[in-house]
Ligand SMILES: [Ca+2]
């Protein structure tokens with residue numbers, strides 16, 4: 285269920301509002317939170333970046349030489365030019381079951397936002413699509429090549445106000461994004477193989493409640509510019525990066541007592557205090 289977020293949506297907030305209303309996706313997808321209720325603000329989510337050897341040649345992505353397209357035919361890696369990453373199948377190999385010697389470098393840790401790219405992206409497209417942090421993999425001492433790398437992010441999206449939301453992923457070259465609510469299969473958007481730089485969102489808005497929704501986002505860059513950025517829009521508002529406070533790591537889930545609970549707690553404490561005071565007076 286992909287929908288393209290027109291480039292001008294990202295540049296002109298007012299137009300974006302009109303566009304979101306115009307595409308008005310009549311029936312939103314109703315998705316109850318996986319963990320309902322109020323939770324403490326997040327500090328970010330856990331991420332893994334992998335650098336795959338540029339000469340790795342075991343891609344399982346299929347290539348149809350006659351039709352010059354991906355998805356059928358034989359594995360790209362059977363061609364002499366078939367080195368490196370070509371699609372989601374290769375992302376899975378790298379992240380779930382890497383072949384011996386496949387991974388040249390890696391970085392794992394907490395990230396406060398999901399907006400990363402390589403030097404070529406920022407140099408050539410930062411002004412147009414928005415600058416992002418350099419993928420931590422490529423810090424000092426990192427691999428010289430910034431080609432054939434993957435990223436992976438997982439945690440919860442924290443919703444503090446019920447309403448209509450949508451999410452979009454700016455990517456180069458490909459990605460998948462899965463969002464999970466209570467008791468229903470995950471909603472997914474993705475773009476397999478090699479694609480022109482773009483931001484894709486759900487083609488229907490999502491009606492979300494207060495609570496936590498788990499998500500997984502995976503992306504990869506084959507050659508030249510590479511980027512991944514997770515944005516959201518609420519009720520047709522402009523697309524913005526999902527803020528840190530709305531990104532909760534799996535290990536950081538802390539419920540916040542509901543106002544009603546506080547009231548009960550407070551009245552309970554007051555009752556105990558007044559009982560104690562009376563006891564003191566009697567004694
Ligand atoms: Ca690159």
Ligand SMILES: [Ca+2]
Pocket residue numbers: 456457505506507508509510
């Ligand atoms: Ca690329």
